[in-house]
Amino acid sequence: MREEDLSRIPDDELLLLFKAGDRNAYEQIYNRYWAIMYVYARKIMADADDAQDIVQEVFTYLWHKGAELSIKTSLAVYLYTAVRYRIFDLLDHRKVRTDYKAYLQQFIDEGEYITDNQLRERELVAVIEREVALLPAKMREMFEMSRNEGLSHKEIAEKLGVSDLTVKKQVSNAVKILKEKLKLFSIFITINF
The missing domain is CATH 1.10.10.10 (Winged helix-like DNA-binding domain superfamily/Winged helix DNA-binding domain)
Structure with missing residues (x-):
């Protein structure tokens, strides 16, 4: 089907064509929704590059899954939901990384100090016990x-x-x-x- 013709057909038909292997249908979905999804992601994400990466990941996933996709809602709802979940995943990942960094810093700040003190304490107790025995x-x-x-x-x-x-x-x-x-x-x- 010609690209001009694809711009006039509704999303559900466009999705069926894409799932059937029509590359032009995918391009039409991409052109129709990429900017909208970017604006949506950008409203949530502070970083423009992060928002762009998230939207690109969603469209890459869409491309790779093609015929395997089982979308039970409208294409627009599916894309909005996919972008939202990718944002949540990224934020969760960053929180885990931030928590890990904080834990690691705490260990560096306190853990080594505590470990040294515990080692010295054990050594001191052993010396005292040995000297008392003598x-x-x-x-x-x-x-x-x-x-x-x-x-x-x-x-x-x-x-x-x-x-x-x-x-x-x-x-x-x-x-x-x-x-x-x-x-x-x-x-x-x-x-x-």
């Missing part, structure tokens, strides 16, 4: 009763049958030894990090 047996026992069990010097003295002063002196010595060892650890941490 304390003399009685000193270690009194220190652990004081720090881990939360017993007072008097309670420890009663349990072990020693004086309060002995417990106080042993716990104090244990703390001094651990402080000295931990100074070395903190210097090592500072140098390596």
Whole structure:
């Protein structure tokens, strides 16, 4: 059919011709609706290139699907709906990308810091446990009763049958030894990090 003749026929007949393989029918649909769909997309999209890309995608899809298309509404409604859904898809994709960027930035800002702190904390706990294990047996026992069990010097003295002063002196010595060892650890941490 000649192009002049196609410009006069209604959309439903034009669509049937296109589905039957008439390239001129597709060109007529394109010429009839591209500008209208662009204006519609442009009203929603801030970026002119995005609006143009969306409309072009819809017409490309229409071209590729051809005979497979099953349009249950009018051609105009189908095209408006297709453009609207492509806009929603693009906006959703951008939101996911923006959310991902925000999450990634948060991880960079906080995650690495938290991870470093957790690693240092674990290393510090391991050093403390190792150094406590190296304390003399009685000193270690009194220190652990004081720090881990939360017993007072008097309670420890009663349990072990020693004086309060002995417990106080042993716990104090244990703390001094651990402080000295931990100074070395903190210097090592500072140098390596």
